Amino acid sequence: MSDPGRRDEFYALHAHLCRALAHPTRLLIIEELRDGPRAVGELVERLGHRQSNLSQHLAILREQRLVTARREGSTVYYALRDPRVTQAFDLLREVLRQVLREGERLAVAN
Amino acid sequence: MSDPGRRDEFYALHAHLCRALAHPTRLLIIEELRDGPRAVGELVERLGHRQSNLSQHLAILREQRLVTARREGSTVYYALRDPRVTQAFDLLREVLRQVLREGERLAVAN
DNA sequence: GCATCATATTCGAATATTCACAAGAGGCCA
DNA sequence: TGGCCTCTTGTGAATATTCGAATATGATGC
Numbered sequence: 377m378s379d380p381g382r383r384d385e386f387y388a389l390h391a392h393l394c395r396a397l398a399h400p401t402r403l404l405i406i407e408e409l410r411d412g413p414r415a416v417g418e419l420v421e422r423l424g425h426r427q428s429n430l431s432q433h434l435a436i437l438r439e440q441r442l443v444t445a446r447r448e449g450s451t452v453y454y455a456l457r458d459p460r461v462t463q464a465f466d467l468l469r470e471v472l473r474q475v476l477r478e479g480e481r482l483a484v485a486n
Numbered sequence: 487m488s489d490p491g492r493r494d495e496f497y498a499l500h501a502h503l504c505r506a507l508a509h510p511t512r513l514l515i516i517e518e519l520r521d522g523p524r525a526v527g528e529l530v531e532r533l534g535h536r537q538s539n540l541s542q543h544l545a546i547l548r549e550q551r552l553v554t555a556r557r558e559g560s561t562v563y564y565a566l567r568d569p570r571v572t573q574a575f576d577l578l579r580e581v582l583r584q585v586l587r588e589g590e591r592l593a594v595a596n
Numbered sequence: 597g598c599a600t601c602a603t604a605t606t607c608g609a610a611t612a613t614t615c616a617c618a619a620g621a622g623g624c625c626a
Numbered sequence: 627t628g629g630c631c632t633c634t635t636g637t638g639a640a641t642a643t644t645c646g647a648a649t650a651t652g653a654t655g656c
Binding site: 415416417427428430431432434435447449450451452 | 601602603604605
């Protein structure tokens with residue numbers, strides 16, 4: 377990582393990975409996949425978004441290799457690829473909760 | 487979290503947090519702050535961006551409460567607020583490395 | 597073949613992000 | 627006070643993201 381070009385490229389990829397997580401719908405998808413694979417139709421039903429919209433978000437998660445897609449007949453099952461993604465997800469969730477708690481204290485203090 | 491309105495709001499905040507991480511420059515800033523606080527000028531020198539640009543990125547990290555800013559005379563020192571942020575950062579970095587390794591294998595295999 | 601169901605992709609409009617530059621704001625010291 | 631240093635913020639242009647609607651693809655069964 378001493379080559380600055382390679383370093384910049386790596387950080388760009390890292391940022392793309394974060395970007396893939398930077399949308400509420402995609403976070404909800406990840407939460408849904410936490411307990412195992414789900415078909416697109418199930419996600420549509422459970423999350424209540426347009427099918428094309430979910431498909432677009434799933435494509436983004438696929439491109440960043442955060443999920444795998446397995447075809448079974450005409451239905452496609454999505455699954456999380458790496459448990460570390462949910463670990464990172466949970467860490468940030470804790471950070472957020474902390475921020476909200478401190479925000480409440482600040483709101484009271486000011 | 488059973489109230490759907492509250493759930494959506496929480497996921498929106500979570501997404502905003504991820505969004506704050508979704509830029510190479512901001513990831514580089516976090517990496518720089520890993521070993522302790524840094525003045526804005528130091529970051530400018532080490533990262534080689536316009537000072538106003540770094541200030542804009544620092545503002546985004548501040549708004550999401552990922553960093554703290556402490557004034558000392560006329561210089562401002564930034565620091566990471568929560569070590570879990572770097573933990574999440576590192577987890578995603580590992581995921582990325584894994585993806586790159588598998589990508590190489592795929593590139594060879596195809 | 598054709599119809600149907602499940603999923604994916606394309607398109608365009610609305611919105612958000614990012615950068616550089618210019619201008620503002622606060623602290624320090626003569 | 628005035629000048630200088632450090633940092634922040636407003637503006638606008640270029641670019642990227644997001645959504646719904648429409649359309650395309652792909653598998654299944656008749």
